[in-house]
Amino acid sequence: MTLISPRRKRRLKLISARWQRRVLFVAGGLVVGAAAVALAKLADEAQLAFSWLLSQSRYAALLMTPAGFALSVYLTRRFFPNAQGSGIPQAIAARHLSDTRARNALVSIRIAIGKIVLTLLGLLCGASVGREGPTVQVGASIMFALGRLSPRRQPGLILAGAAAGVAAAFNTPLAGIVFGIEEMSRAFETRTSSLIIATVIAAGLTSLALMGNYTYFGSTPIALGRGIDWLAVPLCGVLGGAMGGLFSRILITLARGSAGPAGQAIKRYPLVFALLCGFAVALCGLISGDTIYGTGYAQVKAALETGTPLPQNFGLLKFLATTFAAISGIPGGIFAPSLAVGAGLGANVASLFHDTPLAPILLLGMVSYFAGVVQAPITAFVIVTEMTDNHAMVVPVMMASLIAYGTSRLICEEGLYHALAKGFVAKAEQG
Structure with a gap:
């Protein structure tokens, strides 16, 4: 009988642990990709159901939207605490916490289920929300849950799940990796870099297998033409950055609460506040001719592909x-x-540039406002470039993104997701 030396045992054990870790990350990426595809398909069905309701009566939104908002907030507070909002701040906060129980309160299978159900409820009642941010929290939750099955601590799981969520939601693998570097971690982790990329690849392949190879907003090959057209770059950068910074500042201010009467009333009567917000959204919908409900994906894609002005x-x-x-x-x-x-x-x-194609200036507006909101300029221009398959606009999109980032910082000094994440960290440490 051949005996295995202690040194060889240690080596075999190390090799086994490495392969277990690799399998864990790749398997997690496959599950995250499947979850992202399921959420995408269900989200489309929810928006179609709300569109059908509007076809029966436009004014149904005045009842359906406020009631849906109130119900969603009730279910969130009662059964799925920490599932509110986009979910990205929760994933960032979970990475900063070391206590497993505190992390579990922010990223868990229960939270993932609640996030999916309640995001669909929001779209079903006409809320102006998206599914991509929730996919990040769902991805982080799935990877964290899988990590708890492992006998050894696996660093980078939450980051990998979040990056895979972005990649699968938009079919933008490069954007998923950049998002993980710039927004989730602010620094790439060398130890887990290859595993994170493997997770993103697994999620992307799952999305491709289930939904085919597609570009999120279609293909828009048109670029800026004459020299005067390039004036749209700083105009979009400043306008989009200012509006994005304003949006972030509003969210951060209200998230931190106010000692005044209005802040106390919101805190004391959250369901009434949600009801009023839902009614305001319904009014916006009626004024817009029913164009602002849901993600806005259909309206933007049509404008990019056909040149029909919004x-x-x-x-x-x-x-x-x-x-x-x-x-x-x-x-x-x-x-x-x-x-x-x-x-x-x-x-x-674009209305200021009469002879310029619409699509390029729409792209500049998209990247500018998005960069102004998230204050992650690299992620912004990579996502917009990948989802429109327009490499001719890379340079102007980069420029607009950077201008928007600088403008946004003048209005809101903190990035939205990281500012909100601090609140979840503080709450977890106090509790």
Whole structure:
């Protein structure tokens, strides 16, 4: 009988642990990709159901939207605490916590289920929310849950799950990796870099297998033409950055609460506040001709592909509807609605350039507002470039993103997600 030396045993054990870790990350990526595809398909069905309701009566939104907001906030507070909002701040906060129980309160399978159900409820009642941010929290929750099954601590799981969520939600693998570097961690972790990339690849392959190879907003190959057209770059950068910074400042201010009568009333009567926010969204919807409900994806894609101008009030009304949805406390993301707001602002700027194609200026508006909201300029231009397959606009999109970032910082000194994450960290440490 051949005996294995202690040294060989240690080596075999080390190799086994490495392969277990690799399998864990890749398997997690496959599950995250499947969850992202399921949420995407269900989100489309929820928006179609709400559109059918509006086809029966436009004014049904005055009842359905406020009631849905109130119900969503009740279910969130009663059964799924920490599932409110986009979910990205919770994933960032979970990475900063070391206590497993505190992390579990922010990223868990229960939270993931609640996030999916309540995001769909928001879309079903016409909320101006997206599914991409929730997919990040769902991805982080799945990876964290899988990590707890492992006998050894696995660093980077939450980061990998979040990056895979972005990659699968938008079919933008590069953007998923950049998001993980710039927004989730602010520094790449060398120890887990290859495993995070493997997780993103697994999630992306799952999305491709289930939904095929697609570009989120279609293909828009048109670029800026004459020299004067380039004036749209700083115009969109400043306008989008200012509006994005304003949006972030509103959310951060209300999240931190106020000692005044209004702040106390919101804290004391959250369901009434959600009801009023839902009613405000319904009013925005009626004024807009039913164009600002949901993610805004259909309106923006049609404008990019056909060159059909968006209504002049689309950007402002979408901004208001997204703001009311975000401050109400319902679960739902701001990625897709922010891109829609930016497209609306781009359409306003495009009205100043009569002979310029619409699509390039829409892209500038999209990246500018998005960069102004998240204050992650690299993530912003990579996502917009990948989701439109327009490499001819890389340089102007980069420029607009950087201008928007600088403008946003003048209005809101902190990045939205990290500012909100501090609140979850503080709450976890106090509790």
